[in-house]
Amino acid sequence: MKLSDAAVKKAKPEAKPYKLADGDGMYIEVMPSGSKYWRLKYRYAGKEKRLALGVYPEVSLKDARERRDAARKLIANGTDPGEAKQAQKREGKIAAANTFEAVAREWVENRSNDWTAGHKALTLRTLEQDAFPSIGRRPIAEISSSEVLATVRAIEKRGALEIAGRVLQRCSAVFRYAIATDRCKNNPAFKMSEALKSPTRSHYNTIEKGGFPKLLRDIDGYQGSPMTTYILQLMALTFTRTGELVNAEWKEIDLDRAEWLIPAERMKMRRPHLVPLSVQAVAVFREAAKLSGDRVHVFPNRNDPSQPASNAIILRALGRMGYTGKMTGHGFRSAASTMLNENKSKWGIHRDTIELQLAHVEKNASRAAYNFAEYLDERRTMMQQWADHLDKLKAGAEVVKLRA
The missing domain is CATH 1.10.150.130 (Tyrosine recombinase, N-terminal domain)
Incomplete structure (x- = not known):
């Protein structure tokens, strides 16, 4: 006798599981918990097997019969429906892993x-x-x-x-x-x-070179926090990435050796980066040390001194000085790259020296093994030339070079 929808719905749980047959090997198993499972009993290669057809009521009586009929067709064609179902699950997992x-x-x-x-x-x-x-x-x-x-x-x-x-x-x-x-x-x-459409290149909003001297003077005269002034001055002097400077820790900086070694975990390409410090940069770090020398970070967060300042501090300060949309933290790197390359012949700088100091990715596979101390003497000289150049730009005339 075949089942009806009403009979399946009315089947109540008992102390032990029991079965209600529908015919052609299909039955519904009612569990003590009240769950109802559709099953198909069949024989394949001389062995009795069971195939799960779904759970009631998600799978209705009609759906279960359709699944039973499909399974019986597989058996008639020499295929084990249980193995076919497992193969389908494996393919589904592979497909899901390959989206x-x-x-x-x-x-x-x-x-x-x-x-x-x-x-x-x-x-x-x-x-x-x-x-x-x-x-x-x-x-x-x-x-x-x-x-x-x-x-x-x-x-x-x-x-x-x-x-x-x-x-x-x-x-x-x-x-x-x-x-x-x-x-x-x-x-x-x-x-x-x-x-694709070609975007208009803004080069990270770098101000025109003619406006760079004024920017440097505005930074020196910034009316906000002294720490913010120091950050902006060091952005210009070191042209590191914003996060590299804002997250700097005192343990990385050796002012006696005039060196700042940024650890690999803070660098974009996971390689340590050495920044030779000019006389001017050392002087700024020494001023910062008067305010934060007993802290872990060179630029502590105002609200939580155990944490570094926010990266947004640079954009906010530039905005207060009237440079919104004209200059960003990355703009200091762009400006340094442009001016150093323009002066490389005059100052005797090799292009590799500039690229190494910018910590750009080495595209030549034969030189991919980066040595953070490579060209150190040349980079040390270049960083002092750069700092002296910034002094000249600020003054608007030739100035006497600072000596260590």
Whole structure:
């Protein structure tokens, strides 16, 4: 006798599990907890087996019968439905592990030792916001160029052209990683940058060179916290990255040797970086030491002195001085790079010296093993030349060089 919907619904739990048969090997098992499970009893290769067909009421009587009939067809064709179900689960797990999002997260983790925590978080956030919503769940081997293009076009429509290019670069890197790990055969983002709109390059809002001397004078005359003045002065003198300076600790700085060794964990590419300090930079650090020398950080947070100051302190100060949209912390690096390269012949500076001091990534594989003390004498000389040049710019005329 076959079951009815009413009979299945009315079946009450008892002290022990019991079964209600529907025919052709299918039955529903009612558990003491009240749960009801559809099962199929069948024989394959001479062995009696059981196949789970689902849980009632999520799987109705009609659905369970359809699943039973499909399983019996497999048996008739020489296939064990239990093994077929397990194979399907394995394929599902493999597919889930090979979605674009899964591979992208794996790629980010794989690069973690080469990146700072901040760069890792930024990379992941970019993908989460602008790539995963559209192609994240797609099997990476099935994603087409048109899908990738549609993803970055959507970002372009927001007017975020820089972000569109960045997302495309990161997607391309994910596909290259997938190819290397045998998850896909081609890179649908390859050479797609030609299809994107070119953003207007702002170079991190660096003021015109003609305005740089005034900026330096405005920094010296800043009416806010002395600590903020010191940060801005050292941004100009050392042209390190904002986070590298704001998070500086006194243990990294040797004022007697006029050296600042930034540890690898704070550097963008996870390599220690040595900053030779000019006479002017040492003088600024000594002034800062009068205010924070007993603290861990050179620039303690005003609200919690056990923590470093916020990175936003630089932008806020520049804004108060009237440089909103004209200058950023990174602008000091851009200005230094431009002016040092313009003066490299005059000052006898090699381009490698500038690039090493900027801690730029070495693109030549034969020189990828970076030595943080490389070209140290040349860099020490260059940093003093740079500091003296800034003094001249501030004064608007030739000035006498400071000596150690």
